[in-house]
Amino acid sequence: MMKLLHELDAMMDSIYGYMVLKSYVFLLRFNGNYANRDYAERWKKYGERFDKSVLSKACEALKNCRDGKILDLVDAMDRSSYYALIHPEHPNITLGFIKDADLWNLWLESGIYRYVRRAIAEILEIGSGDKIVDFGCGSASPKFYSSLIGSSGLYVGIDYSKPLLNIAEKKCRNEKLIDRVRLIHSKAESRIHFNKNYDVAIISAVAEYSSISGILRNALEALGYEGSIAIFSELFVDLQPERVELFNLYYSLIPGFRSFPSLREIEEFFEKIGLDYSLKPYGNHLLVVQL
Numbered sequence: 006m007m008k009l010l011h012e013l014d015a016m017m018d019s020i021y022g023y024m025v026l027k028s029y030v031f032l033l034r035f036n037g038n039y040a041n042r043d044y045a046e047r048w049k050k051y052g053e054r055f056d057k058s059v060l061s062k063a064c065e066a067l068k069n070c071r072d073g074k075i076l077d078l079v080d081a082m083d084r085s086s087y088y089a090l091i092h093p094e095h096p097n098i099t100l101g102f103i104k105d106a107d108l109w110n111l112w113l114e115s116g117i118y119r120y121v122r123r124a125i126a127e128i129l130e131i132g133s134g135d136k137i138v139d140f141g142c143g144s145a146s147p148k149f150y151s152s153l154i155g156s157s158g159l160y161v162g163i164d165y166s167k168p169l170l171n172i173a174e175k176k177c178r179n180e181k182l183i184d185r186v187r188l189i190h191s192k193a194e195s196r197i198h199f200n201k202n203y204d205v206a207i208i209s210a211v212a213e214y215s216s217i218s219g220i221l222r223n224a225l226e227a228l229g230y231e232g233s234i235a236i237f238s239e240l241f242v243d244l245q246p247e248r249v250e251l252f253n254l255y256y257s258l259i260p261g262f263r264s265f266p267s268l269r270e271i272e273e274f275f276e277k278i279g280l281d282y283s284l285k286p287y288g289n290h291l292l293v294v295q296l
């Protein structure tokens with residue numbers, strides 16, 4: 006298991022390293038005079054502080070990358086960033102969960118999310134009969150988790166992108182898994198009523214588009230205040246503060262992006278509720294809360 010987690014951190018390091026290299030080339034072309042002044046101003050500020058000594062570290066991190074597919078999303082973000090200088094909603098910005106669901110489906114199937122799913126399943130020992138609720142499930146997770154829980158299990162996936170849910174449903178039908186799958190079209194932070202108690206809640210790569218406390222409130226309700234919550238984020242801002250500016254520059258191109266979560270705010274959420282809980286970080290990107 007340690008190997009898997011070490012690999013997850015190393016892959017996120019490669020992704021960040023690639024972002025740094027892409028941003029450097031972007032800055033080489035940047036002349037500061039663009040129609041989308043807000044976005045250009047943010048790049049200008051980033052460029053003023055850019056320290057070239059990070060380039061060798063970025064190359065080092067990329068040398069360890071054994072799966073180039075995890076970098077595809079960065080390519081799309083890099084390409085989109087040029088169009089964003091023209092207009093914040095330029096049609097060639099192809100990062101929308103609704104508008105570009107077919108592209109997201111590819112990234113969710115073969116990007117970093119694939120490895121995250123494996124890590125979560127292994128750490129939480131997901132298996133036969135488990136009842137799972139997955140906030141911001143996307144198009145690939147429903148098939149993955151529902152194939153692990155058998156016909157006595159239950160998987161509920163919640164997502165605000167109807168096109169991604171439609172793709173997910175088709176895959177589950179094709180694999181004859183639909184009997185144990187429910188897909189709910191809703192925002193993850195809206196109050197949701199659950200009429201069963203689940204064992205596991207998954208919050209993977211969605212907190213930055215939502216409200217982590219809103220999702221956690223729903224997760225507690227779904228678990229009946231007992232069970233496990235796995236939280237993956239590409240970035241926890243207090244664990245890797247040096248990454249925040251560049252991550253925000255690229256991720257702000259994704260419609261619905263708000264801000265990356267912090268470990269502290271998650272701890273504060275549970276402290277405020279006054280629940281008995283334990284929170285265990287697995288590397289820099291995955292947390293497991295036990296209730």
Ligand SMILES: C[S@@+](CC[C@H](N)C(=O)[O-])C[C@H]1O[C@@H](n2cnc3c(N)ncnc32)[C@H](O)[C@@H]1O
Pocket residue numbers: 102113118121140141142143144145146163164165166169191192193194208209210211214215261
């Ligand atoms: C990066 S994808 C991660 C998908 C999935 N959790 C995985 O790891 O494969 C983020 C997902 O969150 C969904 N999403 C974004 N904002 C949301 C919100 N406020 N409520 C529910 N889903 C949301 C998107 O439609 C997308 O499917």
